[in-house]
Amino acid sequence: MSGIYIHIPFCLSKCAYCGFYSKPSLKQKDAFREALGREIVSRKDYLHGEPVETVYFGGGTPSLLMVDEIGALLDLIKKHYELAPDPEITLEANPDTLSLEYLKGLRALGVNRLSIGIQSFFDNDLKYLSRRHDSQHARQCVKMAKDTGFENISIDLIYGLPTSDADQWNKNLDLFFEMNVPHLSAYALTLEPNSILTKQIDLGKALPVNEEDAVRDYEILCRRAAENGFLHYEISNFCKPQHQSRHNSSYWSHIPYAGFGPSAHSFDGVSRQWNSSSLDWYNQKIESESLTPEQQYNEYVMLKLRTMWGIDLKYIKRELGERFSTHCERQAEPLITQGRLSKTREFLYLTDNQMLFADGVAEMLFW
Ligand code: SF4
Numbered sequence: 001m002s003g004i005y006i007h008i009p010f011c012l013s014k015c016a017y018c019g020f021y022s023k024p025s026l027k028q029k030d031a032f033r034e035a036l037g038r039e040i041v042s043r044k045d046y047l048h049g050e051p052v053e054t055v056y057f058g059g060g061t062p063s064l065l066m067v068d069e070i071g072a073l074l075d076l077i078k079k080h081y082e083l084a085p086d087p088e089i090t091l092e093a094n095p096d097t098l099s100l101e102y103l104k105g106l107r108a109l110g111v112n113r114l115s116i117g118i119q120s121f122f123d124n125d126l127k128y129l130s131r132r133h134d135s136q137h138a139r140q141c142v143k144m145a146k147d148t149g150f151e152n153i154s155i156d157l158i159y160g161l162p163t164s165d166a167d168q169w170n171k172n173l174d175l176f177f178e179m180n181v182p183h184l185s186a187y188a189l190t191l192e193p194n195s196i197l198t199k200q201i202d203l204g205k206a207l208p209v210n211e212e213d214a215v216r217d218y219e220i221l222c223r224r225a226a227e228n229g230f231l232h233y234e235i236s237n238f239c240k241p242q243h244q245s246r247h248n249s250s251y252w253s254h255i256p257y258a259g260f261g262p263s264a265h266s267f268d269g270v271s272r273q274w275n276s277s278s279l280d281w282y283n284q285k286i287e288s289e290s291l292t293p294e295q296q297y298n299e300y301v302m303l304k305l306r307t308m309w310g311i312d313l314k315y316i317k318r319e320l321g322e323r324f325s326t327h328c329e330r331q332a333e334p335l336i337t338q339g340r341l342s343k344t345r346e347f348l349y350l351t352d353n354q355m356l357f358a359d360g361v362a363e364m365l366f367w
Pocket residue numbers: 010011013014015017018019020022059060061094117
């Protein structure tokens with residue numbers, strides 16, 4: 001099993017809060033596509049012929065590529081990699097780039113999962129985030145996606161916004177659940193260093209972000225998701241049964257993946273590689289690191305603690321050795337006493353009220 005990630009580094013404009021690598025111009029799109037195609041072919045042995053179960057177009061705004069441009073990339077993958085019989089093929093899309101015609105074209109190519117960056121169904125939130133779409137278009141594009149036969153749809157929402165209160169966040173969730181969409185990714189608004197929003201807040205030109213709003217909204221989110229039959233399978237991800245993102249789940253399960261395009265990361269099962277964050281990435285050295293057993297342990301703890309599957313102590317003992325499983329158990333003991341972790345048989349889980357503090361708890365378990 002393996003996966004492929006393709007980073008499309010273009011957007012029509014830069015959102016105020018954005019911390020991703022993307023360029024607010026399409027001027028270099030053709031040169032980029034050519035370089036991307038060369039990279040996909042030249043690294044064809046990276047996955048050692050493992051069947052590719054998932055392909056993920058992320059960005060940036062992948063829906064800025066034309067249908068035939070996405071088709072050409074998928075053709076290259078089919079030609080040079082072993083595509084599994086029923087692959088999950090996801091494309092991230094922004095509402096302002098979607099049309100009925102475009103969605104039909106994606107379906108015809110075999111794209112079978114859409115991740116739509118809606119962020120909020122309210123115009124005051126969208127304006128604060130400087131998104132290009134409005135609430136009406138946010139609703140329309142979900143309907144269009146369903147009308148063209150997309151069943152596997154995920155919506156991104158952002159919570160903890162100073163333009164929203166608990167009532168508005170609840171209404172956002174009402175709209176999401178009414179749409180009968182099987183997957184939700186919800187992220188707290190974070191202030192990225194050097195983002196436009198961070199600068200605006202520093203200058204007093206935008207409303208400041210309050211961490212307590214994020215805690216309040218997250219509690220509402222977890223409760224409403226459970227009431228609506230959604231599994232909380234990762235800190236920021238919720239789905240109806242059988243609708244986990246297969247691609248993201250494979251990251252948390254240490255399945256190898258190849259990442260193409262600027263800033264994309266790859267993992268071959270032993271070491272990690274990452275491309276430079278530049279449109280000239282193809283001419284630059286791929287950075288690489290092999291993980292020591294201590295780093296492998298820390299990474300396993302950090303990734304698994306975020307999921308509903310938890311930390312498997314037997315897995316740690318088997319794959320990394322007893323000294324790591326013993327260390328993990330010893331470090332976990334006070335956290336279990338404090339109610340921050342729970343233990344069921346050989347698995348350690350975050351308790352519900354610790355979900356937002358996963359990174360801090362993981363650090364306490366680190367080697
Ligand atoms: S659409 Fe996404 S990647 Fe592009 S600027 Fe906005 S947040 Fe960043």
